Amino acid sequence: MKLLTIAIDGPAASGKGTLAKKLAHHFGYAYVDTGAMYRALTLQAIRTNTDMHDEDALVALLQTMKLEPTVSGGIRINGIDVSNEIRTPEVNEYVSTLISIYPKVRESMVALQQQLGDRGGIIMDGRDIGSVVLPNADVKIFLIADVEARAKRRFKEYQQRGIDDSYESVLEVLKERDYADMNREADPLRQTADAIALDSTNLSIDEMFEAAIKIIDAKQ
Numbered sequence: 001m002k003l004l005t006i007a008i009d010g011p012a013a014s015g016k017g018t019l020a021k022k023l024a025h026h027f028g029y030a031y032v033d034t035g036a037m038y039r040a041l042t043l044q045a046i047r048t049n050t051d052m053h054d055e056d057a058l059v060a061l062l063q064t065m066k067l068e069p070t071v072s073g074g075i076r077i078n079g080i081d082v083s084n085e086i087r088t089p090e091v092n093e094y095v096s097t098l099i100s101i102y103p104k105v106r107e108s109m110v111a112l113q114q115q116l117g118d119r120g121g122i123i124m125d126g127r128d129i130g131s132v133v134l135p136n137a138d139v140k141i142f143l144i145a146d147v148e149a150r151a152k153r154r155f156k157e158y159q160q161r162g163i164d165d166s167y168e169s170v171l172e173v174l175k176e177r178d179y180a181d182m183n184r185e186a187d188p189l190r191q192t193a194d195a196i197a198l199d200s201t202n203l204s205i206d207e208m209f210e211a212a213i214k215i216i217d218a219k220q
């Protein structure tokens, strides 16, 4: 069977990572979480006190970083695993409203992602995968879910990880990030004409997975 290139785009906490990992495991494909790459740059900017309003400084910082996405959806910066550190409320606060808005940052990220995705047998998730990074992907899934459902998922995840944040604050930040991701000038989140929408609001993880398999099977 042909090795496919699968793009999954959608808003924050829509279940992209969960779905992508399950599909990668099922097909034996590689998985690249591009959000982890933007998060890693955010973390490094926080750690090095880089001005997050200075686009050129962020591009220069990115050039000092060797980014290696791991199979489990994590990421290493210069050989050091930062998979947990990139998923904090502090990183969430800056990644969508500052770091990912800059065209030059996106250009560098897209080039890296295209190198990683330049082969079949890969699942990549993000916001601009079907539209910009892999426009010729064999399958494009646009995963959506109501913002309240997404906030509940993220809040539950934080509780499980012992991160202290209120539901109201999680909901508020998700709304801010949705707005930033959909309204930025460079490569905003949007569904391309050839992407199939999948609404995960009322689906269990298994149901979401089955629905995605049907979409992929129909493309084979």
Ligand code: C5P
Pocket (backbone or CB within 6 Å): 012, 013, 034, 035, 036, 038, 039, 095, 096, 097, 100, 125, 126, 127, 128, 129, 177, 181
């Ligand atoms: O997917 P995740 O929530 O981890 O992504 C974090 C942020 O990184 C997103 O809110 C978005 O601002 C940015 N991002 C992006 N383009 C991508 C992936 C993520 O702009 N392809």
